[in-house]
Amino acid sequence: MKRLTLTLAIILAGIGAQATEAKILLYGYVIEGNVDELFAQKQKKQAPTFMKDVRIQVFENDSLVRDFTNRNSGFYALVLEAGKDYEVSFSHLGHIEKRVFIEGAQIPDKEYEQAFKMFTDITLFPKIEHVDTDEYGSKVIARCVFNEGKERMMWDMPYAQNAFNEFIEMAGIKPGEE
Numbered sequence: 001m002k003r004l005t006l007t008l009a010i011i012l013a014g015i016g017a018q019a020t021e022a023k024i025l026l027y028g029y030v031i032e033g034n035v036d037e038l039f040a041q042k043q044k045k046q047a048p049t050f051m052k053d054v055r056i057q058v059f060e061n062d063s064l065v066r067d068f069t070n071r072n073s074g075f076y077a078l079v080l081e082a083g084k085d086y087e088v089s090f091s092h093l094g095h096i097e098k099r100v101f102i103e104g105a106q107i108p109d110k111e112y113e114q115a116f117k118m119f120t121d122i123t124l125f126p127k128i129e130h131v132d133t134d135e136y137g138s139k140v141i142a143r144c145v146f147n148e149g150k151e152r153m154m155w156d157m158p159y160a161q162n163a164f165n166e167f168i169e170m171a172g173i174k175p176g177e178e
Contacts, residue, residue, distance in 0.1 A: 022082030050074025
C-alpha cells in the first residue's frame, strides 16, 4: 500500500510539474543587415553575418529590468513572464537600434504545459550616412500579441509592414531599383 501511495504521489507531482505559469521565450540570432542588398534579387544571397556584443535591454513599464549582451555566435534568448508587457531594445555601436513590443499582459492567467516560443531573428542595419536614424531607432518596429483564437503569441504583421515601409522611406530606398 505504501508503495502504491508513493507511486501515485510521484505521478501526481510529475503531472503538476509539467503545467506551469505562462512564460514567453524570445530567442534567435542578431544579424547584420545591408541596406544596399535589401531588394537586390539578381545578386547571390550571402550567408548572414551574425553580430556579437549586441546590447539587449528589457523594459517593463519604462523601467529597465534586464541588460545583457548576446553570445559571440549572435544568439540571444530571454524568458519573460506572462501578465506583463515588455519593450526589448537591440543596439550596437554604429547600427540603427531596433525595438520590439511583447504584449504579455493579454495572456490569460492559467497554467500552460510549455512556454510560448517566439523564434525571432533581429536584423540590425548600419546607420545611414547623412540620415538621422535616431527617431526611427526609438520606435517600436514589431509587436507580438496574444491571439485568443489560436491560444498563442503571434507577430502583428500589418504593424511590422508599416514600420518596414517607414524604414524604406527613411533610408531613401525605392523597391525595384538596384
